[in-house]
Amino acid sequence: MYIYRTTGICPPEIHFRLTGNTLTGVRFVGGGCRGNAQLISRLLEGRDVDEVLPLLKGIVCRNDTSCPDQLARAIELACEGQLRASEEIRIYEDTTPRLKVAVISGVEGNLAALRNCVAALRPKVEELYCLGNLTGPSGDNDAVVELARKEKIIFAAGPYDRTLPCKKPENQDRLLQAPLFIVFSLGEKRILAFTSGFIQELEGFSDFSLYSLELLMVCNLSDYLRNKEVYPALRTMTEQFSVDAVLFAGTGAWEHVRLGSVDFVNVGPVEAGGVYQYALLCWDREQLEISFRILEVR
Amino acid sequence: MAESVRALPQEIQELIDVREWDLRTREGIKRFTELKAKSLPSVALDGELVYEALIPPQEELIAAICERYNKKNQKKKQEEGMS
Numbered sequence: 001m002y003i004y005r006t007t008g009i010c011p012p013e014i015h016f017r018l019t020g021n022t023l024t025g026v027r028f029v030g031g032g033c034r035g036n037a038q039l040i041s042r043l044l045e046g047r048d049v050d051e052v053l054p055l056l057k058g059i060v061c062r063n064d065t066s067c068p069d070q071l072a073r074a075i076e077l078a079c080e081g082q083l084r085a086s087e088e089i090r091i092y093e094d095t096t097p098r099l100k101v102a103v104i105s106g107v108e109g110n111l112a113a114l115r116n117c118v119a120a121l122r123p124k125v126e127e128l129y130c131l132g133n134l135t136g137p138s139g140d141n142d143a144v145v146e147l148a149r150k151e152k153i154i155f156a157a158g159p160y161d162r163t164l165p166c167k168k169p170e171n172q173d174r175l176l177q178a179p180l181f182i183v184f185s186l187g188e189k190r191i192l193a194f195t196s197g198f199i200q201e202l203e204g205f206s207d208f209s210l211y212s213l214e215l216l217m218v219c220n221l222s223d224y225l226r227n228k229e230v231y232p233a234l235r236t237m238t239e240q241f242s243v244d245a246v247l248f249a250g251t252g253a254w255e256h257v258r259l260g261s262v263d264f265v266n267v268g269p270v271e272a273g274g275v276y277q278y279a280l281l282c283w284d285r286e287q288l289e290i291s292f293r294i295l296e297v298r
Numbered sequence: 299m300a301e302s303v304r305a306l307p308q309e310i311q312e313l314i315d316v317r318e319w320d321l322r323t324r325e326g327i328k329r330f331t332e333l334k335a336k337s338l339p340s341v342a343l344d345g346e347l348v349y350e351a352l353i354p355p356q357e358e359l360i361a362a363i364c365e366r367y368n369k370k371n372q373k374k375k376q377e378e379g380m381s
Contacts, residue, residue, distance in 0.1 A: 030323070200324065207323040220327045232337040232351065233330070237321060
């Protein structure tokens with residue numbers, strides 16, 4: 001995906017993809033006339049750049065340029081190799097509606113913790129999601145990645161998962177290909193899960209991409225819910241959220257706060273003080289129920 | 299909020315520079331926390347948070363702008379008189 005920072009027009013960024021000479025996924029983001037921008041995107045979807053460039057170039061709206069003109073400049077830069085494609089921020093959308101799921105985080109290469117969680121939780125819940133970090137500085141990283149792969153655990157990568165090496169290249173590849181956001185449905189609720197704010201340091205991150213708002217509100221505005229003074233602003237911003245609950249990790253704390261109609265859930269590390277912990281999310285009597293549980297291992 | 303600022307009379311518009319911050323962006327969040335703001339919408343005058351969670355009546359906003367403008371002018375005149 002290409003992200004072009006515009007000059008002189010209302011939208012601060014234009015996002016698009018180029019496959020060979022074919023243009024797809026054009027989005028003018030962060031401002032401007034939404035209707036017109038969507039129309040342009042639809043009209044350009046799948047068209048050849050040589051065909052569309054003459055149509056876009058030289059249109060003037062303000063500041064001697066326009067949205068189509070800026071898009072033309074962006075496409076030309078991309079074709080000339082002067083605009084680099086960014087890695088896509090991977091999103092895993094679990095389309096199967098669930099009623100009961102468990103979420104763990106911070107495995108950090110702790111094979112026993114992951115094994116025990118899988119053994120104890122899999123029979124009780126429909127899905128076990130894992131937030132990063134799956135791997136850790138002193139963990140058995142290859143073994144946890146292999147177990148996660150064998151058990152088909154859906155996990156969202158954390159910063160260690162992106163930076164710490166596994167010995168086996170296939171495990172490394174699996175970590176690099178892991179999604180950064182997981183989205184799933186619980187009853188009528190849509191749930192977003194990610195590890196932490198490190199995602200915004202990745203090249204492909206944009207303030208205006210899908211789920212960036214939720215991430216920035218959690219990590220930057222509320223400092224992972226620690227800055228309670230901004231809760232009134234956070235509550236207001238939840239009106240623009242595209243999900244009903246946001247799960248995140250990375251602070252070592254366990255916390256559940258409801259602001260507006262959105263549940264914020266800070267999932268702590270799977271093992272602390274010799275016990276295993278997880279978050280249990282259930283859809284029960286038309287309600288989303290969230291609790292933190294200790295796993296009994298016999 | 300930005301609309302209420304843009305709707306200020308021309309003579310007031312000429313005294314001020316308006317900058318709008320978008321809380322959906324990292325830049326906007328940074329400025330929001332620097333100002334120690336808590337609610338939306340918020341208005342800061344000369345970098346000082348003045349209104350939070352409310353849109354002030356136009357007269358009140360004009361009075362607050364003029365007060366700051368006059369104070370700055372007085373200070374400037376005093377400094378010029380001293381030099």
